[in-house]
Amino acid sequence: MLPPVLRHRRRSRAVPTALLAGLLVVTMGPLWAQDSASHAHESAPAMPTMAEHDGDTPMRGLLGPYAMSREASGTSWQPQATPMGGSAPWMMGDWMWMAHGSANLVVTDNAGPRGDRDTVVQTMGMLMGMRPLGPGTLGVRAMVSLDPWGVGKTGYPLLFQTGETADGRTPLVDRQHPHDLFMELAASYAQPLGESSSVFVYLGLPGEPALGPPTFMHRFSGMDNPEAPLGHHWLDATHITFGVATLGWVWKDLKVEGSAFNAREPDQIRTNIELRALDSWSGRVSYNPSERWALQVSRGVLRSPEQLEPDVDVRRTTASVIYHRQFERAQWQTTLAWGRNQKLPGHATESFLLESALVIDAVHTLFGRVERVDKDELFGEDEPLAGQVFTVDKATLGAVHDFPSTRLGRFGLGLQYSRYAIPAALKPVYGDQPDAWLAFARWRL
Numbered sequence: 265m266l267p268p269v270l271r272h273r274r275r276s277r278a279v280p281t282a283l284l285a286g287l288l289v290v291t292m293g294p295l296w297a298q299d300s301a302s303h304a305h306e307s308a309p310a311m312p313t314m315a316e317h318d319g320d321t322p323m324r325g326l327l328g329p330y331a332m333s334r335e336a337s338g339t340s341w342q343p344q345a346t347p348m349g350g351s352a353p354w355m356m357g358d359w360m361w362m363a364h365g366s367a368n369l370v371v372t373d374n375a376g377p378r379g380d381r382d383t384v385v386q387t388m389g390m391l392m393g394m395r396p397l398g399p400g401t402l403g404v405r406a407m408v409s410l411d412p413w414g415v416g417k418t419g420y421p422l423l424f425q426t427g428e429t430a431d432g433r434t435p436l437v438d439r440q441h442p443h444d445l446f447m448e449l450a451a452s453y454a455q456p457l458g459e460s461s462s463v464f465v466y467l468g469l470p471g472e473p474a475l476g477p478p479t480f481m482h483r484f485s486g487m488d489n490p491e492a493p494l495g496h497h498w499l500d501a502t503h504i505t506f507g508v509a510t511l512g513w514v515w516k517d518l519k520v521e522g523s524a525f526n527a528r529e530p531d532q533i534r535t536n537i538e539l540r541a542l543d544s545w546s547g548r549v550s551y552n553p554s555e556r557w558a559l560q561v562s563r564g565v566l567r568s569p570e571q572l573e574p575d576v577d578v579r580r581t582t583a584s585v586i587y588h589r590q591f592e593r594a595q596w597q598t599t600l601a602w603g604r605n606q607k608l609p610g611h612a613t614e615s616f617l618l619e620s621a622l623v624i625d626a627v628h629t630l631f632g633r634v635e636r637v638d639k640d641e642l643f644g645e646d647e648p649l650a651g652q653v654f655t656v657d658k659a660t661l662g663a664v665h666d667f668p669s670t671r672l673g674r675f676g677l678g679l680q681y682s683r684y685a686i687p688a689a690l691k692p693v694y695g696d697q698p699d700a701w702l703a704f705a706r707w708r709l
């Protein structure tokens with residue numbers, strides 16, 4: 265439980281202090297890091313990406329002729345300079361395997377009449393394998409989460425969050441839904457086309473279609489923050505899609521791909537495999553002009569994504585830019601993302617996200633996230649404000665301290681604070697100055 269004294273020190277001004285502090289991380293972080301790096305060597309050697317067992321050449325990606333560090337969730341790309349987490353790879357015959365794991369013990373305290381306190385355990389485990397097959401590369405990936413038990417059906421408190429349901433009858437509001445037991449069970453095959461090109465197919469049940477930036481929990485700039493972005497359902501909520509087939513083409517630093525998928529969001533039963541027709545479509549163009557950058561634009565037509573609004577389709581458009589810098593003693597990544605949902609029938613809503621994480625000496629992490637999201641699902645049909653669109657701003661600032669690595673992984677302690685700016689019409693419902701504290705202990709492999 266967080267000290268109550270922290271809860272009472274709320275300023276009456278709505279100017280989000282955390283927003284300013286967040287921008288400070290974004291702007292000052294790299295200067296500081298650059299400074300500390302320049303004291304040591306003029307030209308710091310690039311951080312090694314994970315090398316193969318027997319050599320120094322970086323591991324090849326699953327989907328194309330580039331370093332594996334470019335690959336993020338699903339078939340998405342991040343900057344190639346991003347460090348790879350997880351276990352050291354091991355070989356079994358022709359197969360090379362890697363494992364990732366993480367767990368967060370989270371205590372969260374959201375203030376105001378619609379706020380709540382809770383303690384949850386978020387978990388994620390991933391196993392990835394690859395082997396040569398014929399002229400190409402076969403990849404398999406399994407990702408599971410114990411969130412259905414550790415977080416529970418009703419998810420965790422997160423003011424202004426919307427999306428999915430806990431009971432199949434009422435939408436989850438001011439709470440973030442848990443992830444499903446099966447987050448990804450996918451296979452891919454990539455066939456080279458000459459030196460610098462490839463075509464690939466990716467099949468997942470569940471999997472992630474070619475839509476949006478890399479998912480928040482898998483991108484370096486977002487993975488330290490245990491909270492889902494308020495724009496999750498505008499940007500990356502399709503990361504657990506029960507049925508997806510993607511066909512893609514890679515040429516050097518360009519990727520063009522299209523997916524057929526089942527856009528229905530996971531239902532309240534978090535342990536099943538849900539089968540529906542692959543009647544939704546998306547297309548994405550990704551471009552990584554250098555090791556430091558990852559750009560994408562994507563568009564999807566989602567048929568009946570919401571269980572509780574089955575007659576509504578959504579046309580989703582997203583664009584994002586990710587920038588990653590390696591310094592001798594630090595890693596710094598920033599993501600800027602925009603998403604738009606056009607409901608058919610219905611209105612269009614948008615979300616904007618800017619987030620950044622700075623990791624120094626692999627021990628100290630400072631992160632921030634600023635969001636502006638149009639929320640149209642905060643009220644049930646019988647409430648007076650039902651159906652109206654409210655623009656909500658949120659700013660989060662957090663820090664993590666990690667302890668030295670052990671054979672069992674790494675442990676760390678983190679704390680973050682979020683502050684919201686809301687329209688006057690929401691103040692009678694949410695209080696004048698909603699904010700939230702969150703503390704966590706984490707483990708990572």
Ligand SMILES: [Cu+2]
Nearest residue numbers: 443496501503
């Ligand atoms: Cu999610």
